[in-house]
Amino acid sequence: MGESAISVRNVKIKYRCFKKVSLLKSIFAPRKNKKIEYFEAVKGVSFEVEKGQILGIVGKNGSGKSTLLKAIAGIFSPDEGEIDLHGHSISLLSIGVGFQNKLSGRENIFLSGMLLGFERPQIEEKLDEIIEFSELGDFIDRPVKTYSSGMYSKLAFSITAILETEIMLIDEVLSVGDAKFKKKSYEKMRSLIMNKDRTVVIVSHSSDTLRKLCDNILWLHEGKVKMQGTTEEVLPLYEEFMS
The missing domain is CATH 1.10.8 (Helicase, Ruva Protein; domain 3)
Incomplete structure (x- = not known):
């Protein structure tokens, strides 16, 4: 195995869930009867990304893909586990x-x-x-x-x-704006991704994009790693599962 750029070890991330209640109920219900619920979006995920690798992350909606990407970017802090970027600089491209x-x-x-x-x-x-x-x-x-x-x-x-x-995280967006800008932005992003010294993680629903760009695929399902391997190994099985 080559030099690691990203190490994700047993990462768990959960959200606090709020239930809608009527105004009167919220006023008069005893505090001790109010229960806080949590949704665990990422459930003990571990994987390594080598320096210079292009990793695609797939999974159906709600599988924890974007949550995990934001945690790697430092926007979210894991509730458990750790994320090590080994001193590399990182950016997240996620519109919004x-x-x-x-x-x-x-x-x-x-x-x-x-x-x-x-x-x-x-x-x-x-x-x-x-x-x-x-x-x-x-x-x-x-x-x-x-x-x-x-x-x-x-x-x-x-x-x-x-x-x-040194590390780029891309959430669903490879080209933006009008037709002219889309072409320009796609070519720019492609040139950045193909730099062998740059590590890239892409979350996308586009199998064509992932097949063209990625060396490896990480398949998340309900917050857990279902499979990780080469694009040729994982993507056909994922496509079959989704169909």
Whole structure:
């Protein structure tokens, strides 16, 4: 086995569930009778990702894929177990994660870059390239709350694509925006993924995408690892299961 980039060891993640109750019941019900319930989204998952590997994660909706990816990115903390990135820098491309709506696009570039671990001079060096790639023009200095969903996605993609990290996590999104930008973003992402020094984890429902890009597949089912192996081994069995 080669050098490890990501080590996930017996990770468990659970959510607190809230039951809807009537206003009168919430006022008069004794506190001792109120029961807190938990949903365990990830149930003791362990796996290794080698440096330079492209791992695809599959599973039906609700299997814990996105929750696990956010835990690897550091957005969630596991309730049990540990995640070791072995000192590598990491970024998560997941549309909807991230921006401060009252800040401008330019300000959010700096904020996102610093959260990724970059120093201000490093971000300034890439700033013009990010803005040009995003195609936002004058909107870059307007609050992102004024952006359309397409503009928001373009900026999120541009930051992750231009501020290159050693580990990239991609949640369902390989191309965003209008047709022209989709083509450009797909080619950019493909070039980043194919860098042999970069480790990539992709969550996707597209078998075609996974077959084209991934070396290995991790199959999650109801929060547990059902199977892990080469794309040729795992993907046909997963497709058969889903059909």
